[in-house]
Amino acid sequence: MKIRQRPITLLGIPWDKKSSFLQGPALAPDKIRTTLHNGAGNNWTELTINPLAHDLFQDKGNMAISDYFSIETAIAKELKQGNRTLCLGGDHSIAFPIIKAYAHFFEAFDILQIDAHGDLYHEFEGDPHSHACPFARIVENGLCEQLTQVGIRTLNPHQREQAAKYGVNMIEMKDFEEGKRPTFNRPLYISLDLDGLDPAFAPGVSHHEPGGLTTREVLRLIQNIDVPIIGADIVEYNPHRDISDMTAAVAAKLLKEIAGKMIK
Numbered sequence: 690m691k692i693r694q695r696p697i698t699l700l701g702i703p704w705d706k707k708s709s710f711l712q713g714p715a716l717a718p719d720k721i722r723t724t725l726h727n728g729a730g731n732n733w734t735e736l737t738i739n740p741l742a743h744d745l746f747q748d749k750g751n752m753a754i755s756d757y758f759s760i761e762t763a764i765a766k767e768l769k770q771g772n773r774t775l776c777l778g779g780d781h782s783i784a785f786p787i788i789k790a791y792a793h794f795f796e797a798f799d800i801l802q803i804d805a806h807g808d809l810y811h812e813f814e815g816d817p818h819s820h821a822c823p824f825a826r827i828v829e830n831g832l833c834e835q836l837t838q839v840g841i842r843t844l845n846p847h848q849r850e851q852a853a854k855y856g857v858n859m860i861e862m863k864d865f866e867e868g869k870r871p872t873f874n875r876p877l878y879i880s881l882d883l884d885g886l887d888p889a890f891a892p893g894v895s896h897h898e899p900g901g902l903t904t905r906e907v908l909r910l911i912q913n914i915d916v917p918i919i920g921a922d923i924v925e926y927n928p929h930r931d932i933s934d935m936t937a938a939v940a941a942k943l944l945k946e947i948a949g950k951m952i953k
């Protein structure tokens with residue numbers, strides 16, 4: 690089946706056990722859903738698609754998670770049925786088991802990671818599955834063709850080495866500012882860490898990293914994608930750090946716009 694015609698399963702992944710600094714993202718899926726349905730706005734995207742009411746879209750609630758790799762099993766179950774997944778994290782550690790499942794069902798795909806951080810640590814505080822490590826696991830196992838990162842602004846020498854070693858296409862925030870933009874030629878998976886946005890736009894994250902993307906810049910990145918989208922996740926929303934649910938509103942809007950792009 691053509692990628693754009695495959696059903697989309699919305700899944701919450703209430704998991705923050707791999708967060709290195711603060712807990713909270715486990716509460717994110719329910720908060721984002723509440724904001725999505727709070728009646729403050731309509732359900733149409735800026736490209737005039739109503740993904741939530743579309744035949745292809747189904748919200749299956751939150752995943753039951755017994756351990757870290759049970760995430761992979763739950764995603765594989767959806768992919769086996771021919772569905773695509775749109776996941777609400779959870780911390781960013783969920784990206785590795787998700788992509789591990791995808792690699793079994795899709796041959797050649799790219800990943801767009803929007804993030805303040807490379808998440809390329811070989812290990813972090815002794816844990817190779819920390820939320821600081823998922824993209825090291827993904828590239829070292831060759832799970833995608835090309836990893837493109839946008840918004841990065843926290844690299845240390847180790848992370849730069851990792852990026853060079855594994856051929857990561859990194860558009861650091863300072864290069865984005867100079868006009869550098871990503872291009873894609875293969876089906877794409879989007880992994881959106883809300884801390885890629887500037888804390889002024891998305892304060893509800895565990896790791897505030899100033900000097901980031903605007904909401905409009907992230908919307909434009911998504912709207913400019915012209916290859917089929919095989920799946921996506923929106924991670925690292927931390928309700929404990931939010932102000933008047935503003936970041937939940939950002940997450941809800943980005944969820945709609947990504948879902949709309951997955952359909953059309």
Ligand SMILES: [Mn+2]
Binds near residue numbers: 804884925
């Ligand atoms: Mn991050």
